[in-house]
Amino acid sequence: MSSEFDERVRRAGQIGALGSSPWGNRFDGAQPIGPVASSFGVETEGKSFTVAGRVTAHRSFGKAVFLDVRDRTGKVQVYARQDALRSSWELFKHVGIADWIGVTGTLGKTRTGEITLFATEIALLTKALRPLPEKWHGLQDPELRHRRRYLDLIANPKVLETFQKRSRMLSEMRRFLDARGYLEVETPVMHSIAGGAAARPFVTHHNALDRDFFLRIALEIPLKKLLVGGFEKVYEIGRVFRNEGIDTRHNPEFTMLELYHALGDLRTMMELCEGLVVHLAKEIAGGLTLPYGEKVIDLAPPWPRKEFYDLLREHGFDPADQEQLRTELRKRGIDPAKMDAWEVLDEIFGEVVQPQIVNPVFVTAQPIEMTPLCRRIDGRPAHADRFEAYVAGMEISNAYTELNDPIEQRARLEEQAAGDASKTDHDFLRAMEHGMPPAGGIGVGIDRLAMILTNNPSIREVILFPLLREADSGAEE
RNA sequence: GAGGACGUAGCUCAGUGGUAGAGCAACGGUCUUUUAAACCGUGGGCCGAGGGUUCGAGCCCCUCCGUCCUCACCA
Numbered sequence: 001m002s003s004e005f006d007e008r009v010r011r012a013g014q015i016g017a018l019g020s021s022p023w024g025n026r027f028d029g030a031q032p033i034g035p036v037a038s039s040f041g042v043e044t045e046g047k048s049f050t051v052a053g054r055v056t057a058h059r060s061f062g063k064a065v066f067l068d069v070r071d072r073t074g075k076v077q078v079y080a081r082q083d084a085l086r087s088s089w090e091l092f093k094h095v096g097i098a099d100w101i102g103v104t105g106t107l108g109k110t111r112t113g114e115i116t117l118f119a120t121e122i123a124l125l126t127k128a129l130r131p132l133p134e135k136w137h138g139l140q141d142p143e144l145r146h147r148r149r150y151l152d153l154i155a156n157p158k159v160l161e162t163f164q165k166r167s168r169m170l171s172e173m174r175r176f177l178d179a180r181g182y183l184e185v186e187t188p189v190m191h192s193i194a195g196g197a198a199a200r201p202f203v204t205h206h207n208a209l210d211r212d213f214f215l216r217i218a219l220e221i222p223l224k225k226l227l228v229g230g231f232e233k234v235y236e237i238g239r240v241f242r243n244e245g246i247d248t249r250h251n252p253e254f255t256m257l258e259l260y261h262a263l264g265d266l267r268t269m270m271e272l273c274e275g276l277v278v279h280l281a282k283e284i285a286g287g288l289t290l291p292y293g294e295k296v297i298d299l300a301p302p303w304p305r306k307e308f309y310d311l312l313r314e315h316g317f318d319p320a321d322q323e324q325l326r327t328e329l330r331k332r333g334i335d336p337a338k339m340d341a342w343e344v345l346d347e348i349f350g351e352v353v354q355p356q357i358v359n360p361v362f363v364t365a366q367p368i369e370m371t372p373l374c375r376r377i378d379g380r381p382a383h384a385d386r387f388e389a390y391v392a393g394m395e396i397s398n399a400y401t402e403l404n405d406p407i408e409q410r411a412r413l414e415e416q417a418a419g420d421a422s423k424t425d426h427d428f429l430r431a432m433e434h435g436m437p438p439a440g441g442i443g444v445g446i447d448r449l450a451m452i453l454t455n456n457p458s459i460r461e462v463i464l465f466p467l468l469r470e471a472d473s474g475a476e477e
Numbered sequence: 478g479a480g481g482a483c484g485u486a487g488c489u490c491a492g493u494g495g496u497a498g499a500g501c502a503a504c505g506g507u508c509u510u511u512u513a514a515a516c517c518g519u520g521g522g523c524c525g526a527g528g529g530u531u532c533g534a535g536c537c538c539c540u541c542c543g544u545c546c547u548c549a550c551c552a
Contacts, residue, residue: 064509134488
């Protein structure tokens with residue numbers, strides 16, 4: 001048990017004894033702190049303002065106190081003195097760091113020049129029973145920062161800024177797409193067959209139906225059914241779940257944008273991808289030249305288009321020379337024995353080429369085997385009409401000219417299912433047999449894009465509550 | 478899954494085998510323009526959990542839990 005907790009409970013009781021609630025109700029008339037503070041000038045000096053927020057610092061001089069009060073928009077100093085507050089002074093003596101208060105006061109400057117609200121009235125809105133993290137080291141422990149994100153957001157202003165940017169990123173994305181005539185839809189999270197990507201799914205169980213379902217690993221399949229149904233320009237922004245490892249670029253649940261554009265193709269998606277990312281960078285990151293860790297990323301379009309095989313050659317590998325490639329993998333401690341030829345190529349690409357990409361590159365014309373839902377390049381059947389957009393060594397986007405031949409689609413899905421009919425999505429194939437228009441489609445990893453736009457090195461820094469093991473309950477309290 | 482690092486007060490951290498510490502936060506006091514306010518005083522610990530070695534363990538050994546990093550996995 002924490003004695004500070006007990007002390008604060010005692011305080012709350014004293015506040016109650018003064019006839020006031022330590023946990024107040026609705027508070028009207030508060031203006032955002034940031035704009036109020038920055039409005040200081042001849043117009044506003046001496047005028048009365050009301051703000052509300054959390055007390056983040058408390059400098060007491062007995063019969064006068066300086067407070068820092070913070071809301072989502074900023075921070076302002078409040079000066080409270082006994083003779084100005086009169087009757088509410090007794091109550092105010094029980095206000096401390098971490099409490100929520102509402103303040104009415106006149107705007108001015110102290111003699112050290114700090115913009116200050118000289119309080120005429122203070123209301124206690126919520127008494128906090130637990131303390132805030134320490135005031136200048138803040139909350140450092142990454143485990144506590146992620147488990148108790150609410151404290152992280154209070155203690156580390158940059159964290160709040162990151163998540164505000166992420167929020168704006170999502171709304172800008174919707175604005176951008178809506179303005180171009182794309183319709184947002186919602187499709188099921190629980191699937192009978194986990195399709196649209198190759199990843200291990202999470203399994204869940206429906207009791208009344210007594211059967212298992214998979215949490216979706218991609219949005220692709222239902223969105224393509226909507227293409228068949230006549231949603232010609234459609235997108236979904238949603239959570240997908242992959243039951244795989246966790247590291248700085250992977251969280252088991254993450255957010256994807258997937259979008260389909262009937263009558264378009266890969267080129268349509270390149271323009272969209274470039275345009276969208278450029279728009280977001282301008283709106284969220286303030287420009288196209290972004291610091292990212294030690295690097296600087298230049299997002300200026302047009303992004304270079306490079307074929308997969310050409311990139312391998314540029315890095316000194318002959319895509320046709322499997323022996324050379326396999327030797328290189330072994331040198332890197334990777335065993336290629338069970339890999340198909342295309343898997344070796346993909347592995348080399350991931351090892352050698354991908355980490356070296358800093359500025360955005362559209363990598364195109366990958367081996368067709370990697371992508372059962374992608375159309376072959378017309379006249380080049382071994383190559384997928386696909387791009388992956390890489391930035392800062394990360395894949396942030398993956399797009400196809402979509403395969404709309406239902407006969408080939410069935411063959412490729414059945415081949416992938418390797419004879420297990422239960423793994424073939426017959427309803428998807430049936431939909432395609434009704435005629436899916438030619439289309440371009442794209443997926444964008446929202447979390448990774450957020451990492452780049454907010455200059456954060458780990459996906460956990462852009463997900464409010466990243467997956468952690470359950471804390472040892474004995475460690476609580 | 479493998480290797481490494483870490484886990485001590487609410488927070489940030491000292492403490493390499495001999496009486497558990499500091500700063501901030503909290504509480505009491507002085508103080509009506511401070512900026513990490515200052516000063517005086519007080520309280521606060523299953524040292525992640527369990528086992529072992531030892532006269533004696535926060536410290537050494539083992540197991541477990543958790544976090545981070547690197548690698549592996551990851552169309």
